[in-house]
Amino acid sequence: MKVLLYQGGRDLVKTSGIGKAMEHQEKALQLVSRSYTKDPGEPFDLVQLNTVFPDSFFMAKKAKRQGKKVVYYAHSTMEDFKHSFTGSTALAPLFKKWLKICYGQGDLVITPTPYSRKLLEGLTLEKPIVSLSNGIDLNFFDSSKGNNERFRQFHNLKAEAKVIVSIGHYIERKGILDFVELARRLPEYEFVWLGYTSLKVVPKEIGKAVRTNLPNLQFPGYVSQEELRDALAAADLFFFPTFEETEGIVLLEAMAMKVPALVRDIPIYQTLKANEEVYKATNLTGFEQMIRKILENKVADLTEKGYDSVQHKSLPTIGRKLSRFYDEIMEPEEQSK
Numbered sequence: 001m002k003v004l005l006y007q008g009g010r011d012l013v014k015t016s017g018i019g020k021a022m023e024h025q026e027k028a029l030q031l032v033s034r035s036y037t038k039d040p041g042e043p044f045d046l047v048q049l050n051t052v053f054p055d056s057f058f059m060a061k062k063a064k065r066q067g068k069k070v071v072y073y074a075h076s077t078m079e080d081f082k083h084s085f086t087g088s089t090a091l092a093p094l095f096k097k098w099l100k101i102c103y104g105q106g107d108l109v110i111t112p113t114p115y116s117r118k119l120l121e122g123l124t125l126e127k128p129i130v131s132l133s134n135g136i137d138l139n140f141f142d143s144s145k146g147n148n149e150r151f152r153q154f155h156n157l158k159a160e161a162k163v164i165v166s167i168g169h170y171i172e173r174k175g176i177l178d179f180v181e182l183a184r185r186l187p188e189y190e191f192v193w194l195g196y197t198s199l200k201v202v203p204k205e206i207g208k209a210v211r212t213n214l215p216n217l218q219f220p221g222y223v224s225q226e227e228l229r230d231a232l233a234a235a236d237l238f239f240f241p242t243f244e245e246t247e248g249i250v251l252l253e254a255m256a257m258k259v260p261a262l263v264r265d266i267p268i269y270q271t272l273k274a275n276e277e278v279y280k281a282t283n284l285t286g287f288e289q290m291i292r293k294i295l296e297n298k299v300a301d302l303t304e305k306g307y308d309s310v311q312h313k314s315l316p317t318i319g320r321k322l323s324r325f326y327d328e329i330m331e332p333e334e335q336s337k
Contacts, residue, residue, distance in 0.1 A: 004044035008055040021134040028319035060105035072106030112247035115268040135318035141256040146233025165235040170197035175241025183217040232257040258303040
């Protein structure tokens with residue numbers, strides 16, 4: 001059996017979590033020696049889709065006409081579409097209807113977490129929905145491989161500086177406004193936000209925040225995976241103030257790098273134990289207080305337990321589980337031959 005990992009729209013999502021997930025899927029299948037192709041012109045038995053762009057929808061329709069099986073990896077929900085780009089909240093109900101049309105093409109729908117699975121069950125797809133992490137490349141995101149000094153030198157950060165890193169697009173949902181406000185409130189610490197979105201497609205408030213001129217605040221933009229690893233090696237704290245996620249691969253990467261992690265206390269992260277695996281807070285005041293405690297060593301070090309919690313999401317593990325899902329949906333056909 002051969003799997004087609006459909007690449008349509010990849011250039012549009014390559015700097016996002018969906019792009020990272022697509023990379024992980026390919027590597028996971030390589031690690032378990034699963035036969036796959038990225039060329040729709042080659043023979044295949046099952047197609048796996050990751051985006052909800054029209055080309056993916058039409059690929060699913062074509063595959064169904066040819067009697068192929070369709071697996072839809074559902075990374076998007078109406079909830080995480082809101083508060084993203086200009087007009088996204090108003091368009092969210094229409095987006096929800098489009099998601100139902102797209103995901104409804106799947107013989108199996110996979111989504112990264114039990115939380116996102118619960119949201120998708122609200123679409124009444126009448127198709128099986130399972131949760132499976134996007135995974136983490138533990139071989140790459142290894143705390144011994146990042147270069148703390150290189151990142152600090154490149155960004156003019158002193159060796160003794162306390163550095164707070166966050167990663168994401170310039171969108172309200174990611175908590176960027178809180179990040180900037182905390183940089184204002186905590187001038188004794190360095191704040192670095194990695195990631196990029198054209199300011200032409202975000203609300204004026206977000207553009208204003210990104211242009212904020214503070215001596216302890218940097219927006220270096222999009223960086224390579226090696227630079228991202230260096231940033232996490234240099235970080236004294238990974239701060240993830242997002243309001244909504246389907247998983248948040250960057251959080252897994254930070255935990256794999258054994259960086260203390262502070263997240264917003266939202267439903268998706270209920271499975272992470274507060275003050276055992278990660279630190280949590282709900283608002284600006286709580287974040288401010290917790291940041292001070294973490295960086296001044298007034299709370300316990302959670303990094304080892306945090307690392308333990310992501311080990312079961314390694315790419316070989318994800319590859320084996322993906323393979324089982326493929327075999328299960330192909331099984332009726334195999335038995336009928």
